[in-house]
Amino acid sequence: MGYHLKSRRMVYGLTLFFIALTGFAQMPIFKRYYIADIPGLGWLAQFYVTHAIHYALAALLMGFCAYVALDYFFARRHGSTTKFKMTENTKISASAQVKIAALCGLIITGIFMVVKNLSGVYFSHGVVIGLDLLHLLFCMVLLGATAYTWVRRRTWIL
Amino acid sequence: MHSPISRRHFLKTSFFAAGTAISGAGIAKAAAPADADKEPLVTLIDISRCIGCEECVYACKDANAHKFPEPEKPFPKMYPDRVPVEDWSDRREVADRLTPYNWLYIQYASATTKAGEKITLTIPRRCMHCQNPPCVKLCPWGAAKQEKNGLSRIDAQICLGGSKCNKVCPWDIPQRQTGTGLYLDLLPAFAGNGVMYKCDRCYQKIEKGEQPACIEACPEDVQTIGKRSDIIKMAKDLAKEMDGYIYGLDENGGTNTIYVSPVPFDQLVYDTGDGKPHMHAVKDTMADGSNLSIAMAIAPVAGAAAAVGKFYRQMKEEA
Numbered sequence: 001m002g003y004h005l006k007s008r009r010m011v012y013g014l015t016l017f018f019i020a021l022t023g024f025a026q027m028p029i030f031k032r033y034y035i036a037d038i039p040g041l042g043w044l045a046q047f048y049v050t051h052a053i054h055y056a057l058a059a060l061l062m063g064f065c066a067y068v069a070l071d072y073f074f075a076r077r078h079g080s081t082t083k084f085k086m087t088e089n090t091k092i093s094a095s096a097q098v099k100i101a102a103l104c105g106l107i108i109t110g111i112f113m114v115v116k117n118l119s120g121v122y123f124s125h126g127v128v129i130g131l132d133l134l135h136l137l138f139c140m141v142l143l144g145a146t147a148y149t150w151v152r153r154r155t156w157i158l
Numbered sequence: 159m160h161s162p163i164s165r166r167h168f169l170k171t172s173f174f175a176a177g178t179a180i181s182g183a184g185i186a187k188a189a190a191p192a193d194a195d196k197e198p199l200v201t202l203i204d205i206s207r208c209i210g211c212e213e214c215v216y217a218c219k220d221a222n223a224h225k226f227p228e229p230e231k232p233f234p235k236m237y238p239d240r241v242p243v244e245d246w247s248d249r250r251e252v253a254d255r256l257t258p259y260n261w262l263y264i265q266y267a268s269a270t271t272k273a274g275e276k277i278t279l280t281i282p283r284r285c286m287h288c289q290n291p292p293c294v295k296l297c298p299w300g301a302a303k304q305e306k307n308g309l310s311r312i313d314a315q316i317c318l319g320g321s322k323c324n325k326v327c328p329w330d331i332p333q334r335q336t337g338t339g340l341y342l343d344l345l346p347a348f349a350g351n352g353v354m355y356k357c358d359r360c361y362q363k364i365e366k367g368e369q370p371a372c373i374e375a376c377p378e379d380v381q382t383i384g385k386r387s388d389i390i391k392m393a394k395d396l397a398k399e400m401d402g403y404i405y406g407l408d409e410n411g412g413t414n415t416i417y418v419s420p421v422p423f424d425q426l427v428y429d430t431g432d433g434k435p436h437m438h439a440v441k442d443t444m445a446d447g448s449n450l451s452i453a454m455a456i457a458p459v460a461g462a463a464a465a466v467g468k469f470y471r472q473m474k475e476e477a
Contacts, residue, residue, distance in 0.1 A: 026296070026298045026322075027298045027320065027322075028298075028320040028321060028322045028325070029349075032238070032240070032241060033238065034238070034240075047296060047322060047325060047326050048326065048443060048446065051296065051446075051447055052446045052447065052450060055446075055447055055450035055451065055453075055454065056450055056453065058454055059450065059453040059454040059456075059457040060457065062454060062457045062458045062461065063457035063458055063460050063461035063464075064461060065458070065461065066457075066458040066459075066460075066461030066462045066465070067461035067462065067464050067465045068461075068465075069465075070461075070462050070465035070466065070469075071465040071468065071469070074465065074468075074469040078469075078472075078473075111454075114447075114451045114454060115451075116295065117290075117295045117296075117444065117447055117448075117451075118290070118448055118451065119289055119290035119411060119412075119444065119448065120289070120290070122304060122305070122306050125300065125303045125313070128300040128303070129299075129300035129316070131300075132298065132299060132300045
């Protein structure tokens, strides 16, 4: 695996870890269950801090996804110059398809949740609850699929 | 008392809501900006007129008594032990602070006028009904809601009592009652802790075209409610007339409750603490999120540009 792909995996892995952590920190659970009492983790109980970090990481994740998606598109059409060669026969694995679907769901519901949080924007109560639940559902699907691919050593592309 | 909402009903409602949310059309419809002809309602509170008679406090209790919690006892054991039991059900008569059974109280403040006279002011205190309320926007469960008329309220049938709304509220307004609400039907030992309560500006009366109980009951006409633009003008005129000061217009990015006082708010001396909110200047707590949303709009474009740039360099090298 080339340096380029290694650094990609590292950026994605760290972003996914911290965005999930700050996402769960939106629920008042880390203080209740002493996690925020662990030295260095007190910030997990500060809702505005975790909220801002979650937003910043969401921006990073969206930028990263846009980069990787377009890069994949170009590489598949024209062949990659990195050590990992891609051709038109290169395919996305089934587990990666699940992860991509979950990421798309997270990004779409996340965008609506960000818009909802702007001043002067009113969403109906049912939509707000729906967005909250769907965002959580997509998160669980992504984490589940990520855990599966990690344990079974599945790759994104075949 | 168990919440009247059953787990099955809640799940059904949730899945229905989720279905609605997934439909783009539903979201687009729901995400309407505040209608220009439906300006938010704002309350003007002229502190100089308040005599502290507490008519508003008891009118609030009467008008909202049917919404007050009737918790089941004994409360389920909650884990870990640090989870606090907050029970006001045996102290319903408490009226000198905010509680789940007292959504409005009179705060006593001492001050010195410009003429050097020492005075005591009485200030009706309750939810400020922020224009961009963090209690509503940051509720992880969607239990709080904001209506187009500017009021924010907590749905007692959905709230799990995690108290995040209290922590993110600059004035710590919402108050918790343990032993009531949906959490009893889910995992009462491990998640949730009751229901949060606060002023909902008598939404049931406003829906009928009536005024909130506290405004109706006031013998001194301390409070006036009306369209935001009208009330802001009225507040500024009143402040000019009494050479006074305004609170709530800019606090937390703007609220739908505006106080006018004859003395500066930072010179008022009053008790603060649990259920007794301050009157300090408050920065816009939602501003960081709003600013970061711009970064979110730019990030995918930057990511796409980086990929195109990389592709362009590769093509150039190959040529």
